[in-house]
Amino acid sequence: MELSEKIRLALKNTEVILEPKELISSYGSTTVHYYMLAIPMYLQFEGRSKDSETIVREGRITWQKPKLLTPSYMLRLEGFSEEARKALEMLAMEDDDLAMLLYRLRLVRDSEKMDIVSESLNSVLDKIIDDINKNSDKHTAVIKGVDQFWDVSLSKFTQELMSKSAYYSQLPDMMESNDIGMNSSGFPVIARDGAGIPVAARKEIELLFKLFEKGEIKPSRLKNELDRWELFDQYQDRFLGFFKRK
Numbered sequence: 001m002e003l004s005e006k007i008r009l010a011l012k013n014t015e016v017i018l019e020p021k022e023l024i025s026s027y028g029s030t031t032v033h034y035y036m037l038a039i040p041m042y043l044q045f046e047g048r049s050k051d052s053e054t055i056v057r058e059g060r061i062t063w064q065k066p067k068l069l070t071p072s073y074m075l076r077l078e079g080f081s082e083e084a085r086k087a088l089e090m091l092a093m094e095d096d097d098l099a100m101l102l103y104r105l106r107l108v109r110d111s112e113k114m115d116i117v118s119e120s121l122n123s124v125l126d127k128i129i130d131d132i133n134k135n136s137d138k139h140t141a142v143i144k145g146v147d148q149f150w151d152v153s154l155s156k157f158t159q160e161l162m163s164k165s166a167y168y169s170q171l172p173d174m175m176e177s178n179d180i181g182m183n184s185s186g187f188p189v190i191a192r193d194g195a196g197i198p199v200a201a202r203k204e205i206e207l208l209f210k211l212f213e214k215g216e217i218k219p220s221r222l223k224n225e226l227d228r229w230e231l232f233d234q235y236q237d238r239f240l241g242f243f244k245r246k
Contacts, residue, residue, distance in 0.1 A: 010149035014156045018129055018142035024063050024103070024165035026173035031062045031108070032161070033140045035128050036154060037121050038147040051120035055147055056128075058115075060108040061158060066170050067102040068179055068200040070190060074100060076228045099180045099188040101170055103162050174200070201229045213242065 017037075024030045036057040039050045071092035075085065091098055117124050125142065132140050141161075145153030171188055174180045179200040183189045190198045208225055211217045222239065226232040232239070 007149060007152055010146040010152045011156050013146055014153040015144040016141065016157050016160065017125060017144055018132065018140070019164075020141050020161070021138040023169040024066065024161065026066060026170045028065050029062055031060055031139060033060050033111075033137065034058070034154070034157070035140070035142045036145045036150050037125055037128075037142070038145045038150055038153075039121055040116070041147040052118065054117045054119060054121045054124045056115045056117055056124060057112070057150060059112040061105055062108055063162075064104040066165075067104075067204075068174060068190065068198075069100045069102050070096050070198070071098055071100060072096050072230070073228050074102070077102075095183065095187075095189065097183070097189040097192075099171075099174075099190050101166050105158065179203075195234075197231065197234070198229065201231065205229070205231065205235065209238070 020032050022030075036059075038055045038057075040053050040055050043050055043052060071088045074080070075088050075092065080088070121144070125144070128142055132142070141157060143153055143157050171180070175188075178191055180188045181191050190200060192198055193202060205222075205225060208217065208222045212219060212222045219239075219242075223232070226235055226239070
């Protein structure tokens with residue numbers, strides 16, 4: 001069986017048993033504690049019952065505050081394939097006010113651990129869910145995955161959580177804060193102020209200026225943000241004025 005087919009089957013056989021009670025926050029970072037349960041691959045080669053052992057992987061994933069962007073802004077970021085860039089270019093040409101969300105996440109490596117439990121997967125699953133409910137954990141997930149492709153199973157969970165958060169959390173919150181609106185086709189678009197500057201960009205830039213003036217971030221971070229929004233000319237005097245005062 002080819003690798004692509006194995007990955008497809010891993011995605012198909014991945015099931016999110018318990019979702020976090022709260023979605024990814026629109027206003028700050030979010031950390032999700034996950035349990036990944038799987039039947040050990042080696043059991044089939046050893047001739048043992050699949051109910052004899054369960055692999056339990058545990059870890060944490062942290063998302064930064066979701067960032068509201070436009071297709072043109074996305075094109076100024078690195079890491080996209082040629083095909084993805086072409087798609088972004090098409091979106092930018094069609095409607096560069098189209099609202100897009102960027103999620104940045106990282107695995108908290110020092111929180112990762114793996115245990116092999118001499119019980120069936122369903123038995124282990126019931127105990128973990130009972131503990132979560134007793135502790136009223138709002139940011140914990142339980143996933144039934146595939147042993148040899150557990151990272152693929154984890155990626156399916158993260159993608160589903162981001163999609164759900166975008167639709168039910170970020171978009172409603174950003175509409176309420178007037179950062180986005182809807183175009184005539186019903187698609188979310190960024191809102192602009194009287195000067196034509198995206199409202200979300202203005203808020204982010206003002207925050208970065210405060211951090212910059214306090215010495216909490218390097219000037220390059222602020223400069224990069226201004227360039228990505230193509231707003232450096234409008235803020236140039238203010239930006240360079242800081243260095244003249246020193």
